[in-house]
Amino acid sequence: MPLISGPPPKPGDLIEFIRPFYQHWGIYVGDGYVVHLTDQEGWSSFSSAFGGTAVVRKDRLENVANGCSYRVNNKYDQKMIPYPPEEVIKAALDLVGQTMNYSVTSANCEHFATELRYGRCISEQVVQAATYAAVGGAALASLIAVFSILRSKRQNQ
Template sequence: MPLLGPPPQLGDLIEFSRPLYQHWGIYVGDGYVVHLTDQEGWSSVSSAVGGFAVVRKDRLDRVANGCTYRVNNKFDQKRSPFPPEKVVRAALDLVGETMAYSVTSANCEHFVTELRYGAGISEQVENAVLYTAVGGGLLAAALATFAFVTTRNKRQNQ
């Protein structure tokens, strides 16, 4: 199981690197994480289709499923995290609950940041919106340039 960095402590955010996205959980001790996921407990991607996900407590190595993972309490410098015991208790109290799931507003990263900081934040969503906007802008500029050059060439050939 490829852990990058220091071992997790109670209440830590755990980031699992998946192809094309990251999955998130809260470390609750004894090798377990609580996470918002599909029924099988490996991913939240299939939850996007149904609009619902389940809060599960699973072995960290089972959730990693061979992927790398790391402690990533990325907002600790910007926000005060709740005490670890409070984070763990809140996470464990939700195990078994079915929750609404939305890639853009209620995903696994929103779930864990809400538990740790009291605010559901997802940089994956913010980054995807930014990359889409930049990519769309670049595409629009390229199309406008192509249209301009094509029109100019047609006029010159007439």
């Protein structure tokens, strides 16, 4: 049974599904349903991580959660004015069944959901992943430099 943290969703809310290694996003459209950009099976967009296409689906919230926890996360409401819920819902439902281009860096499920709610494609998880990669790369380069220096010192002794 999926776990919801925080308040129950209201129509037009961004829903964040907590997956291992990433988050999946959708728009709550009411009556227990969410519209989301996903693979053909409807579980997540992760299987399309290398690009290609994905489909817009309307699925039961608990089916999208698939045992994972989820929450309402209208995280940009303090920075941007969301569209009225009825506009978000209509726009989301109008896209159901359409196949769309998918890119983990520029057209993923979070971009899809934030564009519907705010009119802007935003994905913080892409920014966070790039930051982690940069920090990890810098740390790896530092370790290599330290080992090279230590090896050099040993060889000179």
